Amino acid sequence: MPLSLAVWASTPQGHAKLGTMSTQNQNTADEAAGQEQKLEDRGSNRSQRPTSQAFKEFMASQWAPADTQEFNRDAVAPYAAQRRKLLSERFPGERLVLPAGPLKVRSNDTDYRFRPHSAFAHLTGLGLDHEPSAVLVLEPVDEGTGDDGGHHEATLHFKPMAGRDTEEFYADARHGEFWIGPRPGLEEFHQRLGIRTGDLSELEVAVTKNAGAVEIGGTRIRLMREIDLDVDALVDTSRINTGVDLEASDSFDGEVAEFLSESRLVKDDWEVEQLRHSVNSTIAGFEDVVRALPRAVGNSRGERIVEGAFFARARLEGNDLGYDTIAASGNNATVLHWIRNNGEVRSGDLLLLDAGVEADSLYTADITRTLPVSGSFSPVQKTVYEAVLAAADAAFEIVKPGIRFREIHQAAVAVLAEHLDGWGLLPVSVEEALDPAGQHHRRWMPHGTSHHLGLDVHDCAQAKRDLYLDGVLEPGMVFTIEPGLYFKKEDLAVPQEYRGVGVRVEDDILVTEDGAENLSAALPRTAEDVERWMADLQQG
Numbered sequence: 001m002p003l004s005l006a007v008w009a010s011t012p013q014g015h016a017k018l019g020t021m022s023t024q025n026q027n028t029a030d031e032a033a034g035q036e037q038k039l040e041d042r043g044s045n046r047s048q049r050p051t052s053q054a055f056k057e058f059m060a061s062q063w064a065p066a067d068t069q070e071f072n073r074d075a076v077a078p079y080a081a082q083r084r085k086l087l088s089e090r091f092p093g094e095r096l097v098l099p100a101g102p103l104k105v106r107s108n109d110t111d112y113r114f115r116p117h118s119a120f121a122h123l124t125g126l127g128l129d130h131e132p133s134a135v136l137v138l139e140p141v142d143e144g145t146g147d148d149g150g151h152h153e154a155t156l157h158f159k160p161m162a163g164r165d166t167e168e169f170y171a172d173a174r175h176g177e178f179w180i181g182p183r184p185g186l187e188e189f190h191q192r193l194g195i196r197t198g199d200l201s202e203l204e205v206a207v208t209k210n211a212g213a214v215e216i217g218g219t220r221i222r223l224m225r226e227i228d229l230d231v232d233a234l235v236d237t238s239r240i241n242t243g244v245d246l247e248a249s250d251s252f253d254g255e256v257a258e259f260l261s262e263s264r265l266v267k268d269d270w271e272v273e274q275l276r277h278s279v280n281s282t283i284a285g286f287e288d289v290v291r292a293l294p295r296a297v298g299n300s301r302g303e304r305i306v307e308g309a310f311f312a313r314a315r316l317e318g319n320d321l322g323y324d325t326i327a328a329s330g331n332n333a334t335v336l337h338w339i340r341n342n343g344e345v346r347s348g349d350l351l352l353l354d355a356g357v358e359a360d361s362l363y364t365a366d367i368t369r370t371l372p373v374s375g376s377f378s379p380v381q382k383t384v385y386e387a388v389l390a391a392a393d394a395a396f397e398i399v400k401p402g403i404r405f406r407e408i409h410q411a412a413v414a415v416l417a418e419h420l421d422g423w424g425l426l427p428v429s430v431e432e433a434l435d436p437a438g439q440h441h442r443r444w445m446p447h448g449t450s451h452h453l454g455l456d457v458h459d460c461a462q463a464k465r466d467l468y469l470d471g472v473l474e475p476g477m478v479f480t481i482e483p484g485l486y487f488k489k490e491d492l493a494v495p496q497e498y499r500g501v502g503v504r505v506e507d508d509i510l511v512t513e514d515g516a517e518n519l520s521a522a523l524p525r526t527a528e529d530v531e532r533w534m535a536d537l538q539q540g
Contacts, residue, residue, distance in 0.1 A: 049171065060165040071191040076125035076361070079270045081148050081194060083263065084123050088138060088150035090259050094220045096138035096152065097207055097235060098123060098256075099228035103132045103174060111174070113320065115362065117227045118455035119260045124156060125193060127362040128319055130184055134158035135231060137206050140219065147195075155196040157203045160185050207234055212242035221249075222256045261462035264454055266476040271454065272510060274363035275478055278318065279508055279519045281357040282365040285313035286523060289327075289353055290371065290537045293345070297373060302345030303327040306353065314357045322356035322364025323457045329373065333502030334486040336447055347374045350381055352502055356457060366457050366480050367520050368506030375534050380497045382527050384485055387419035388503045389525060391483035395449055399509060399516035405471045405479075409449035412483040417441040420485075425494055443493065444485050452479045453508055475513050482506030 087096065100116035114129040121127055124136055138152035146152045159175060161183045162168035170178040177183075186197040198206065212218020223235045239249055267275070292309035296302035306327035314321045328338040329345040333352035345351060351373050356365040370385060372378075377385060395412040414434060420441050421430045433440040452459040452468070459478075460468065484504030487494050508519040524533040 056167065059170055063164040066164075071188050073194060074125055074192045076270055077192070077194045079268050080123060080125035082268070084138065084152070084154050085148050085150040086263055087123065087256075087260065088146060088152040091222060091256070092143055092151040093140045094222050095140060095207070095211070096256065097221060097223045097231065098136040098138075099224060099231045100126075100131050100134040100136075100158075101227045102230070109173070115320070117224070118362065118459075119224055119257070120227075121362050121455055122260070122264060124195070125361075126189075127360050130189075131156075131158045133200065133228065133230075135200070135203055135207075135228070137203070139206070153196065155198050155206065156189060156193070157198045157200050157206065158186075158189075159200040203231075204234060207231075208238040211238045211244075213244050216243075218242060218244075220244075220252065223253050224256055224260070225250075225253050257462050258464065261460045262464065262467050265452060265460050265463060265467060265471070266474050267454060267478050267510075268476070271363060272476070272478070274359050274361045275365065275453070275508065275510075276519060278322070278357050278359045278363050278365040279367070280522075281313060281317040281359070282355060282367050283520065283523045284317065285310040285355060285357060286353065286367070286369060287537055288313050290534050293351070293371075293373060293534075294538065296345040297347055298344070300344060301342050303329055303332070303341040303343045306345065306351065307341045310353070310355045314355075318357040318359045319362060320358050322358040322366065326352065326354035326368075328352045328354075328502065331489045331500040331502070333370070333504075334488045334500070335502075336486070345373055348378070349373050350377075350501060350503065352504055354504065354506065362455050364453070364455075364457050365508055365520070366453055366482075366506065367508060367523060368482055368484075368504045369523060369525075369530065370503045370505065371530060371534065375538070376531055377527050381501060381503075383423075384487075384498070384501050384503050385505075385527050387416065388483050388485055388505050389527075390419070391415040391449075392481050392505045392507065392525075395481045395483065396507070396509065396516060396518065399473065399481075399511060400514065401473050401475055401511060403473050405450065405473060406469050408479075408481060412449040412481070413441060413445065416445060416483060416485065420444065423498075425498075427493075444487060445483060447484070449483050450479045450481055450509075452477070454478060473511050475511050477511040478519070479509055480506050481509055 098120050100120040103111040103114055106112045114132045116126060116131060116134070120134070120136060135157045136154060137157060138154050140152055143151045147154055161177055162175070164177065168176050170176055173179045186199070189195070190197045207221065210219045211221050214220050221235055221238065223231065225232055236246060239246055288309045289306050292305055296305035299305055307325045310325050311321060324339040325341065326338050327341045328335060329343055329351045330349040332338045332343050333350055351371045352368065353371065354368040356367060358364040372381060391412040394415045395408045398407060398411050417426065417430050417433050420426050421433070426433050426440055428438060428440055432438045454460070482504055484502070486502045487498040487500065489500040491499055505525065507521070510517045510519055524530045
């Protein structure tokens with residue numbers, strides 16, 4: 001057969017989108033025909049669902065009518081509309097395709113909780129788990145005649161909930177209401193978001209109509225790639241059929257990802273409020289951990305008790321964790337991304353807790369505190385802790401509009417180098433260490449001091465270097481300041497008393513008109529305040 005859009009339908013996810021005979025009906029048909037049951041259909045054997053016509057008719061009857069109501073506009077709607085307008089102004093005359101992403105299999109026939117791609121969430125305002133496989137399409141129109149005076153009309157395509165008189169209602173474990181509960185419908189999202197909505201079955205036409213090379217009058221498609229492989233296949237097949245160069249298209253697609261990442265460097269007022277909520281919930285989670293510490297001490301997997309205490313808060317007040325919690329005790333605190341969390345928590349050790357609550361809007365905090373498990377720092381632990389805190393304070397002190405992002409890191413590591421030199425640990429002078437040709441101090445802090453924060457814990461990651469590392473700070477930017485020192489127990493370059501000590505202090509920082517605000521300042525930072533805070537929580 002000629003190459004066509006059937007390629008899209010041939011993929012496993014696309015096959016499900018375009019509709020197939022139900023698994024149970026297929027099984028019945030195979031049995032009636034005396035055929036062996038197909039391998040892909042055997043997963044349904046556990047369901048033992050009746051297939052009689054009497055069952056189907058009874059299941060389709062006597063259900064209360066679906067609720068109908070008017071929905072208020074979501075608070076995020078005008079902000080999301082403005083973000084779409086910025087995208088529209090950057091790419092006039094081109095069709096923009098932005099998938100949420102599909103459900104992802106965790107094991108066999110069970111899925112992870114769904115989280116849409118961050119770019120999709122930013123442009124629609126949708127978080128949580130509403131819209132697996134949804135796709136936002138911005139259709140070009142005459143310049144200035146589109147949504148909010150832009151150059152496009154946006155439509156959100158997704159699979160609406162099937163009626164209770166259909167087999168999908170009770171037979172589809174991924175989408176049926178009997179299995180997963182009700183989901184918002186097309187009209188609800190239209191009212192809440194102020195955006196057109198369409199059935200996912202209309203996506204193929206919406207994406208491919210009039211598509212082709214610009215040189216011959218076609219409409220160029222730009223796609224956020226590697227989010228939904230079915231949509232990638234749909235767009236790529238359309239490009240092949242219409243003679244569009246795939247390699248050149250990859251570059252065009254990359255420009256969309258880059259622009260959307262850069263457009264999130266400065267947060268709007270709604271985003272800042274979401275981050276405040278995430279930070280406050282995270283602080284509550286840290287308090288929960290301190291209360292749980294006595295239970296963790298001596299347990300063979302005490303770090304899991306710490307992890308679990310924070311996770312409970314994340315699920316209570318938010319959508320989930322913003323990233324896997326680092327609950328690192330003792331020498332594990334010297335492992336930068338220790339997420340196994342299967343170690344003991346011993347009295348006398350330090351616990352490095354790096355954690356963040358992701359709000360229902362999907363904006364996440366990212367905070368680290370290093371806590372003395374016994375409630376009091378030892379002299380060496382306090383010495384290291386105060387050096388790290390001094391580095392954090394020095395970095396925070398210079399934050400204001402107009403400085404470059406990389407200067408924050410430079411300020412922090414300069415303080416660390418001075419302390420390392422004072423302890424006699426540097427093999428060269430401070431000046432030699434800080435020189436780009438030296439960098440000896442980075443043995444004990446090989447990571448950067450800051451990263452942007454928002455929908456992703458490492459937000460805006462596709463932004464160009466001149467707007468990120470070399471970028472100039474503006475009001476509304478939010479990022480971390482997180483210096484640390486990590487002396488591994490096997491590190492023979494430091495005296496014995498330092499080995500096994502890992503310390504990081506991390507706060508979430510908002511750039512203001514004339515300086516900066518520490519969003520997480522309510523969480524104690526000095527050694528003395530940390531000790532008092534822990535004592536109060538554990539005695540309360």
